[in-house]
Amino acid sequence: MNIRASEETDLARILQIENSVFQNSAWTRAMISDELTLNVDRKTWVIDSNIELVGYCMLRYGPNEVHLVNMAVDPSLQKMGIGKKLLIHFLDNIPKDSSAYLEVKRGNFPAIKLYLNAGFKDISIREGYYPDGEDAIVMCLNK
Template sequence: MSIRRATINDLPEIDSIEQRVFDDAWPREEIGQVLSDAGGIRTWVLEREHTVIGYLMVHEGADTVHILNFAIDIPWQHQGFGKQLLTSVLRKFPETSKVELEVKRSNWPAIQLYLNAGFIPQEVRPRYYPDGEDALIFRKCIHHQQETTSELV
């Protein structure tokens, strides 16, 4: 297993995972723009035996790292790969960074992962997603483990 920066050559594999795992998948063109480094979004992939099985996209602002997209392919889910990818990527950012992400209120596997990784639910954005579902906003400081709460979940 290895984790490396993605390139435009990873577009077919990332796009096919994206279409498999999300009902509201990003369009292939948008993923292509991200992989071409448009807008300063960086992507890492997790590979197993030369096959991409997951990816994580982040935008680094002045003091906040925003996780924009994150998935592990269906056959490889719930085997620890998402946790490894998230932990490895966050290690690459300065200790002082804050990390922020949005997650659908119903996405219990992802919410569990973020809580276990020390993220704290901070606010609800009602009807944030195109399908009308609320987003939960999670934040954490990279190297400061904090107590978790499921108050908003």
């Protein structure tokens, strides 16, 4: 497995994974394209197997904070340590003195467990945050 910064040519494969994991709530091609091309305040890390891209995490940078805005692993390769590897890489590379933030669906237990294991803490709930009405848990990790 190899972790690297995304390239614009990763768009089609990221979109494929995005649609397979999030279905109705998947980000659109245009939204993903923005993340890959608007480099001023954004970065996407991707992880490749020997064959193809198998996961990604998308970040946006603000003053003293980095926001994890999207993360997914190919469904056929989940629960094999790929998400954990990507998350640790992300945390190892955030700017000094920055905190990491994210929102996660209240019922998304695999993701919540992944983030708690990495050291994130719950800081608040955003009621009805997602388009389907589900609440978000806001989590933070101070480096």
